[in-house]
Amino acid sequence: MSAAPLLQVLRLGRTRYEDAHQMQRELLEQRIAGAIGDHLLLTEHEPVVTVGRGASATDLSGLDLPVVAVERGGEATYHGPGQVVGYPILALAQGRRDLRRYLRDLEEVVLRVLAEFDVEGTRRPGLTGVWIGARKVASVGVAVRRWVTWHGFALNVHTDLAAFGGFEPCGLDPAVMTRLADHAELPPGNLLVEVLVVKHFCAVFGLRLPPASASGARGPDAGGPSLPTLPILPS
Secondary structure, eight states, rough: OOOBEEEEEEEEEOOHHHHHHHHHHHHHHHHTSSSOOOEEEEEEESSEEOOOOTTSSOOOTTTTEEEHHHHHSSSSEEEEEEEEEEEEEEEEEEGOOOHHHHHHHHHHHHHHHHTTTTTOOOOOOTOOOOEETTTEEEEEEEEEOOOTEEEEEEEEEEEEEEGTTTGGGSSSSSSGGOOOOOGGGOOOSSSSHHHHHHHHHHHHHBBBOGGGGGGBOSSTTSSBBBBBOOOOOOO
């Protein structure tokens, strides 16, 4: 049996949305060309509202936040501190070239992360994302070019939920949004959740991390700055 494909994880820390978006674009083109393997970018953004291709005519002009139109599916949503945002740059294999399956797989990663904290997450028929009871804890919006994915998911961990006010996130009442910290005891910061995201991302997508000696994360340019290594919990 051949070994599972490798996944390179880039922990970007706090980023401007435009910078992370540009990095996605560069990695996407390199992955399409076969110059690099599969990547998962993990970040939390400076406050921003992004608007996907499925956005309604909701007026966002009154928001005191930057608003950026993007290529992903879905409507408007907020990104900011306390969120774990994941951008997979994956070349979908022949047997996985189904966008509905891909969306469900991303949701499955989040569901498994929540279960690590004894929190039961659920899906909603006809909607994307992950819910805890009647409230939404994670949003999913993706784009695919030549069967290589970009954009991804946002899991509210310690997020200030007041930031969702003033517009309809994903077309929903902002009061529907929740965060993991309201349902489980968590350490400060996002590191533990990032570790668990990587663990379950590898399991759901059949990937493995590089050996520890080669796992120092780097930017899209091989000569770029070194990024923090991500410790991984045992299975």
